[in-house]
Amino acid sequence: MTGLATIPFNRPHISKNELPYLAEVLRQGFTSGDGPFTRRAAQLLREMTGSCQVLLTTSCTHALEMSAILLDLRPGDEVIVPSFTFVSAANAFALRGAVPVFVDCRPDTLNIDERLVEAAISERTRAIVVVHYAGVACAMEAVGEIAERHGLTVIEDNAHGLGGHYRGRPLGSFGRMAAQSFHETKNVQCGEGGALLLNDAALVAPAEIIREKGTDRSRFFRGQVDKYRWIDIGSSYLPSDVLAAQLTSQLECFDDIQFRRHAIWRRYHEELAGWAAKHEVAQPVVPDGCAHPAHLYYLLLPDLRNRQALIDHLAGKGVQAAFHYQPLHTAPAALRYGRVAPGGCPVTEQVADRLVRLPLFADLGEAGVTRVIDAVQTYKMR
Ligand SMILES: Cc1ncc(COP(=O)(O)O)c(C=O)c1O
Secondary structure, three states: OOOOOOOOOOOOOOOOOOOHHHHHHHHOOOOOOHHHHHHHHHHHHHHHHHOOEEEEOOOOOHHHHHHHHOOOOOOOEEEEOOEEEEHHHHHHOOOOOOEEEEEEEEOOOOOOOHHHOOHHHHEEEEEEEOOOHHOOOHHHHHHHHHHHOOOOOEEOOOOOOOEEEOOOEEOOOOOEEEEEEEOOOOOOOOOOEEEEOOHHHHHHHHHHHHHHOEEEEHHHHOOOOOOOOOOOOOOOOOOOHHHHHHHHHHHHHHHHHHHHHHHHHHHHHOHHHHHHOEEEOOOOOOOOOOEEEOOEEEEEEOOHHHHHHHHHHHOOOOOOOEEEOOOOOHHHHHHOOOEOOOOOOOOHHHHHEEEEOOOOOOHHHHHHHHHHHHHHHOOOOO
């Protein structure tokens, strides 16, 4: 060990107005959902994404579950998802009895390989879920064309992508719906939280009902009906205004958070370039037209042995690094609930073994970044 404090993989940033807003929300005597801070946070998200409505949720997972209910999936319907992603993209649809169909990722961006999507479509396919890994956009023209040709809905899992753009257009604005995460590991966070972005006005009324336990309570609170009733299926997906207060402060500081994160991302990318090239380590690829939000920084080591050894080496230098997604298509639940697209997912299997993420959080500081870079550069390849 180094004698220096360990650099954690992530430390949530405390933004300027967070503590005053938390005091305010407790004083205002309104801590349940859809209060003043919920409205403020939703407005800020609408301005960032251009979505016609934004509904805060208790997580990205719940926003994805809402999208699955909105699709009115029937048992046996299929939803195309990348194998290289977080479990919620598959689980949310399996919960509705639908079959997640796993597609491999591209070796450069690690996003769903759009060239493999069409072969995964069957007459039961209803939707394509895309995940902008690390906030680097998927090939949205190609995905959009395939979806249009086959009459499918595109859903963006934009957990990594808030603030990212593709050809000048905000991520989260391409799908009919998009799901955001405000988990503490995300660029802006409230511990646990999320949002469903709606880019089709026809979805706003049903989505409000789903989020309010299947009732028209939102309309009741706006004075549009004189009582609220059970209208359709739904659940309790509404976060407390306490969380929305924290989130509002974070969103108001978005530019400052992003400035700091981009500075760290750039230093990793530039200062590790020589070492990476010498040792056949791949760095993130950001294609033309993609403006990413510096959500995470990763390296692809030559193999699993070196990936594990690098994580151990960094731990010995007081730096916490992390691997990322285990392939979904080989997970125990995938065998029960999903199917794999023709050709399997060989790239996902390789990437899952090789990827290591470095600490990246707004308060890491210059000295912290230097320590991480030095620690990586002293690793001896096996
Ligand atoms: C791509 C992706 N989607 C969804 C989630 C789930 O987010 P949440 O914890 O807000 O449900 C994660 C979690 O990190 C994620 O990486």
